[in-house]
Amino acid sequence: MTSLSTLDPERSARPPLRAHQSGLMGRAAAAASTPGGAIFLLVGVLLVATIVANPNFGDPGVLIRFLGRTAPIAIAAIGQYFVIVAGEFDLSMAAVVSMQVVLAGNLIGDDPGRVIPVMCLMLVLGALIGVLNGLGTTVLLVPSFIVTLGMMLALNGIVDYVTGGAAAGNPVDEFREIGRGTIEDVPVVDVIPYPLIILTVIAVAAVWLMRRPFGRSLIAAGDNPAAARVAGGSLVWLKMRAFVLSSLSATVAGILLVGYAGVHPSVGQGYEFAAITAVVLGGVLLGGGRGWVLSAAAGAFALELLFTLLTALGIESTWRDTVQGVIIIVAVALAGRAWQAGRRPSRSARRAEASTDSSTGSSIQPPSPGTTTGDS
């Protein structure tokens, strides 16, 4: 911030941001008015609506199982968030999920002793795919859309080649327990599914990461790559880590999905667009630089709640896509407006200010002072 104020003395004279002035409630209200905060309200509204439509859903046991079921897609959304906030895409996610599922099915088989080594292998392979995606994007300078599309085609080809397109192998039950197992006899909620615990751990780790210099640089790189480069960070290593995190989260989602869905090359189909939809629904700006990691996870829950609500209302499942399409367009249109409103002062305020700082030539798009990540 010091460099900013030395560059532009006018800016340091501005009053501090509203979010920094109010107390906890004020900050919460300010957060809820951003797209990243509004998604939590949306989740709340959808939850209430679903419970009204289907009172059974309000039962803590049912609710917690729903959370467990949604965990894989939320984990994938968290992974996709790292890539999107850095201004890239990861379309290979679904292919990574199905590759890992098939790998688990073929390598683990009936031998419980192989669970740990194969899981290590899966994580290493997941990281390797992330490294390749990152290298293609940063070193070969191919747009990430194309790199990950190529990776998707290649992985899908390999998966189909290995399996012949049919269900293959069934890993031992100990492995499937990770995805469908629960901690029994918990007081209020009856059970706690393992996926929910894994999701919690990953969410905490993700929040921690985003507050580290890594997370800050990632947002900076997504907001303005040129500035991030000039500031001296290595974009190669930075973006590669984002891609590694994305494919690792796809790997974890794959491990969890084996428990629910078993082994079939079509497991994970559509995950890339579902994860991107969840992230976008969470108010994260495509193109990078704006958004909170937990909102991405909340976006996944909002999406799944929406589907549950539609089912509860007795709407034909074939209309799910259509509703999802309308919702993401509306959500993103609103979010775009809101980020813009948060980004710059109102028109009249700007006009008054423009008279003082037009000499710097930056009146077209003043960069927002302070942080917009919100989780600080």
Next chain:
Amino acid sequence: MTAIDAPRTRQSRRLTSTGIVYLVLLFTIILGTILTAAHGRSFFSTGNISAILTFTSVLGFIAIGQTLVILVGSLDLSVPFVVSLSSVVAGGVMAGQSGQVAPAVLAVIALSAGIGLVNGLVVSRLRVHGFVATLGMALIISGYLATNYQGSHGSAPRSFRLVGATQIGPIPVSTLIMLGCAFLAIVVLRRTRTGHHIYAVGGNNEVARLSGVHTAVPVCVAHVLCSVLCGLAGLLLLARLSVGSPTIGSQGGYDLMSIAAVVLGGTLLAGGKGNITGTLGGVAIFAVMDQVMSVIEVESFLQDVVRGLVIVLAVAVYARRDIERRPAPFERPTGLDAALQEAR
């Protein structure tokens, strides 16, 4: 705009990216000729050539439209569903009667133009990223198709099926129509005001707006033309299959394949730079690759792996050049840049 003019002096010495695309195509053809010859077949046989050209027609229609949309700085992921929708709608309207061909074609063009207009308005007026807007549109149409059409629908009369089947020499009529559309698109891009505005808005939306361009117009025109071209692709598929199929578009994976073809053709994914000629080269590379791999009987699953590798590597070859020569989108030369240049 001086940044774009400056390298033009060097451009005469250097190869343009379109030049590289056609070099890659030539290389693919030579490699394909050798591989097919090693398999005891002739690459230049009439059957082979017409199979390749047939492949180019459908993807060609879509890729031309996708080029326009990408040039204006957007994306269109709804193409496969527009293709499917137009195929079932036209099949339904025709219902096997020759007299119904014209109404069906008009209905498809109107419908797809409407879809394109909605896409364009959502992108330009509501300021939704093209990726999300068209993904949403894709989901909306996919839900409609899944609800209302189970299995194939309608049928094409014989007179209409001829469009898909007739050939002049080794060249299918459908490919000629596609090339005609490509020519029209080139004329639009090079000779009309809207065409120039498409490049301007894709290069830098804000600068175009400050220069007095109504930025919504080129965005909407590009999206409408793209959807109409997808509608034509759907009609062509209907002519080939003789029944409308609600899944024909998504089976073909036309959304991602058309984007890959456009980028393979040297168009910048960020918009503002590229041309139709390059895209046709990109489509041809895919067509040759597919045909050669099926002639020499590469395992169909491995074809995907090869395709993925070729896309990434080919783009890598000239992506580096494009990015070096063109300032990054939205990058404005500032005092800081100038200082850094001095320091070097």
